Amino acid sequence: MKRIVLAAGLVLLSNAACGGTGSSDQSTAAIPPEATAEQGAALQKLSAATGERWSFRQHDLFATPAHVEGRTANLLAGRTPKAATLAFLETNKALFKMTAPQSELQETRSRTDALAMTHVRFEQRTHGLRVLGAELMAHYDADGALRVIDANYVAGLEGMDLSPAITAAQAEEKAFAELRARSQSKTAVATAPELAVYAPGDRAPALAYRLTIEDTNLDSLTRVEYTIDAKSGMVLEALSNLQELAAQGLSSTGKTFSFEASQQGAGYALIDTTRATGGIRTYSANNGQNAPGALVTSTSLTANWDRTGAKPGSAVDAHYYAGKVYDVYKAKLARNGLNGQGGAMISTVHYGQNFANAFWTGQQMVYGDGTAATASFAAALDVVGHEFTHGVTQSESNLTYQNQSGALNEALSDIFGNIIEHEVFPDATKNWQVGEGLLGAQFLRDMQDPAKGRQPGHMAEFVRTSQDNGGVHINSGIVNNAAFLMTMGGTQARSKIQVPRGIGWESLAKVFYRANT
Ligand SMILES: [Zn+2]
Numbered sequence: 001m002k003r004i005v006l007a008a009g010l011v012l013l014s015n016a017a018c019g020g021t022g023s024s025d026q027s028t029a030a031i032p033p034e035a036t037a038e039q040g041a042a043l044q045k046l047s048a049a050t051g052e053r054w055s056f057r058q059h060d061l062f063a064t065p066a067h068v069e070g071r072t073a074n075l076l077a078g079r080t081p082k083a084a085t086l087a088f089l090e091t092n093k094a095l096f097k098m099t100a101p102q103s104e105l106q107e108t109r110s111r112t113d114a115l116a117m118t119h120v121r122f123e124q125r126t127h128g129l130r131v132l133g134a135e136l137m138a139h140y141d142a143d144g145a146l147r148v149i150d151a152n153y154v155a156g157l158e159g160m161d162l163s164p165a166i167t168a169a170q171a172e173e174k175a176f177a178e179l180r181a182r183s184q185s186k187t188a189v190a191t192a193p194e195l196a197v198y199a200p201g202d203r204a205p206a207l208a209y210r211l212t213i214e215d216t217n218l219d220s221l222t223r224v225e226y227t228i229d230a231k232s233g234m235v236l237e238a239l240s241n242l243q244e245l246a247a248q249g250l251s252s253t254g255k256t257f258s259f260e261a262s263q264q265g266a267g268y269a270l271i272d273t274t275r276a277t278g279g280i281r282t283y284s285a286n287n288g289q290n291a292p293g294a295l296v297t298s299t300s301l302t303a304n305w306d307r308t309g310a311k312p313g314s315a316v317d318a319h320y321y322a323g324k325v326y327d328v329y330k331a332k333l334a335r336n337g338l339n340g341q342g343g344a345m346i347s348t349v350h351y352g353q354n355f356a357n358a359f360w361t362g363q364q365m366v367y368g369d370g371t372a373a374t375a376s377f378a379a380a381l382d383v384v385g386h387e388f389t390h391g392v393t394q395s396e397s398n399l400t401y402q403n404q405s406g407a408l409n410e411a412l413s414d415i416f417g418n419i420i421e422h423e424v425f426p427d428a429t430k431n432w433q434v435g436e437g438l439l440g441a442q443f444l445r446d447m448q449d450p451a452k453g454r455q456p457g458h459m460a461e462f463v464r465t466s467q468d469n470g471g472v473h474i475n476s477g478i479v480n481n482a483a484f485l486m487t488m489g490g491t492q493a494r495s496k497i498q499v500p501r502g503i504g505w506e507s508l509a510k511v512f513y514r515a516n517t
Contacts, residue, residue: 030055039065042095046070056095059152061201064097068149076144081120082107085138088146097155105136113514114334116142126157130196132210132227154199162207164230168193171209171233175226178235179213182224188215198227198236208236214362223362239402254313257320261301270296270305270319275326275337280345282319291348291366306349311369314349314376318367321384322347328385328420329392332506333513338391345388349378358383360390375438381424383435385417392416396517406472411479412516414445419509432484447484450477451493457481458494483508 029047031040035058047054047070054070075084089101098104105122112118117139124134136151166174171193179188190213199205207230214223227237260272260280270282285293287309296315298304306315322345329335336342346364355368358377365387367378377383390413393399399409414434422431430436434453435444445453455477456463462478465471485492489502503511 027051028053032056032058034058034063038094039097042092046092046095059201062152062154064153064155065095065149065151068095068151069147071141072146074144075146076118076140081110081118081138081140082122084140084146085120085122085136085149088138089136096151096153098153099158108135118144124153126160126197127162129162129207130194131157131205132196132198132208134199152201154197154201154205157197157199157205160197160205160207162197164195164207164209166209166228166230166233168195168209171226171228171230172211174228174233174235175211175213175224175238178226178238179224183215185215188213190214193228195230198229200237206236207231212362239400257316259316259320259323261298264295264297267297267299268301269298270315272319272323275323275330275345280319280322280326281347282315282322283346283348284315285348285351285366287350287353287369289352291351291361292346292364293348293350296349309350310353311350311376314367314369314378317376318347318349318365318378318384321378321381322365322388324381324424325385325388325420328423332419332423332509335392335513338388339395345391347378349376358387360387360394362394365391370438373440377438380435380438382414382417382421382433383438385420386413386434389413389416393516397515401469401472403470403472404475406469407475408479410472410476411483412512414447414476414480415483415508415512418447419505422505445473445477445480447477447480448488448490449493450481453477455480458492460494483512486511 027047027050029040029043030053031043032055035043035056043054043056050070050072052071054068056065056068058064059066072088075088086101086105089096089098089105093099093101104124104126106125108121108123110118110120119140120138122136124131124136131154134152134154136149136153138146139148139150141147172190175190176188179185191211193209193211196208196210197205198208198210209228209230210226211228212223212225225237225239226235228234229236260274261268262271262273264271272280281292282296283292283294284296284306285291296306296319306313326337326345329337338345348364348366351366351368353369354371356370356374356377358365358367365384367376369376390409393409393412399405399412401409417434418431432448433443433446438444443453445455450457455474457477458481459478463471463474465474468474481492484490485499485502487502487505487508489499491498
């Protein structure tokens with residue numbers, strides 16, 4: 001109570017000092033023009049009840065609140081974030097256009113960050129079915145006050161007909177039929193179709209099956225997420241989300257690395273159980289096309305690791321760098337592995353023949369040997385960090401690998417790949433290049449000067465294309481360049497806007513990690 005009175009006093013004082021005429025009433029709601037009468041009344045009620053000014057922004061597609069901001073009293077005393085949030089939503093459900101938050105929202109995670117702020121995340125369900133992509137996040141400050149709710153809640157699903165007209169097996173057949181139009185795959189496998197509600201907001205919600213079909217064979221490499229209409233059997237969405245670094249060029253390497261391995265029978269294997277609890281495990285596809293392949297072993301702890309075939313020692317690169325990636329995430333960002341809970345980090349090297357690329361499959365990292373003109377794709381720490389970060393992003397913000405969100409996903413991987421490289425091999429120039437050293441004097445991308453990697457560096461240069469999942473490896477240059485400028489300072493090539501002073505690498509890591517998680 002005391003704090004509220006004080007705050008109101010401060011506002012009065014500052015208004016007087018600058019001659020302003022704004023309202024001094026902290027409990028007056030800021031009702032946006034797009035609010036319904038019910039929402040306006042609910043927001044006013046919330047402001048009056050808390051003695052604070054509340055505001056919100058309506059979601060363009062869903063016409064429910066996308067961002068709600070204000071301040072409650074401490075709601076977390078003796079209550080979990082989940083219970084506190086659900087109680088708040090129940091009281092204010094008219095604002096959110098909800099009917100039964102308790103049964104519609106299922107907690108997916110809750111955590112307290114380094115600034116003592118608590119974040120709780122829910123996914124929306126209706127009659128037990130997931131509403132795909134619909135989420136709500138509540139953010140509490142260090143005093144336990146609810147400050148912000150971000151959501152893309154889909155209202156009005158109560159009356160929806162939730163009985164499918166086709167079976168899960170039929171949905172799977174429809175997905176495979178679509179896959180045959182884009183791939184020669186004979187070895188693809190599907191996940192069990194999940195019955196769910198598909199509500200992208202730009203069309204009426206539909207009952208749908210969601211499944212992923214994946215093929216890890218090199219000549220038919222595929223990973224497509226399908227959404228099949230459970231009434232008509234139509235393919236509503238087919239999203240390719242195999243994430244790879246597209247590349248070609250020159251060179252190779254030869255260094256001595258120290259790393260962790262484990263006893264395996266009479267010999268040893270590339271399993272590091274000292275870091276991620278699930279182990280950092282490194283396999284070889286032996287130039288075949290199956291991942292993960294065979295665990296890399298040796299009869300000696302200190303010799304003979306991966307010494308045969310093309311690009312011998314690639315397994316040592318992948319294993320050693322995976323450990324470095326884990327270490328930097330742990331030391332700089334207090335993150336325990338891919339999923340934050342120490343899950344396994346699996347790498348496969350010697351994938352295919354002359355395969356000049358690296359990719360994240362959704363479960364693990366995979367590296368090709370490259371050609372005679374390139375190094376092994378496991379030989380660049382920023383590339384290893386890039387692929388690993390796709391795993392982090394998948395378990396955190398889960399940015400859709402398409403169009404602008406896909407470009408953001410790619411940029412996050414480039415940024416953290418280079419943050420990790422900067423920690424281990426600091427270099428003023430190379431730390432802003434991606435994949436330098438793999439291709440002789442060339443590199444894949446340049447964050448300082450995206451044009452050198454044939455990328456745009458400013459939104460005015462944004463490339464609209466249907467290639468590359470909507471230009472995910474192209475438009476990432478815009479975010480990459482922003483990350484460079486905010487870190488080091490400088491002048492943006494297109495806008496000529498000057499950043500007089502950068503925030504440095506430490507803050508870069510914190511800002512982007514916070515945004516991604
Ligand atoms: Zn990538």
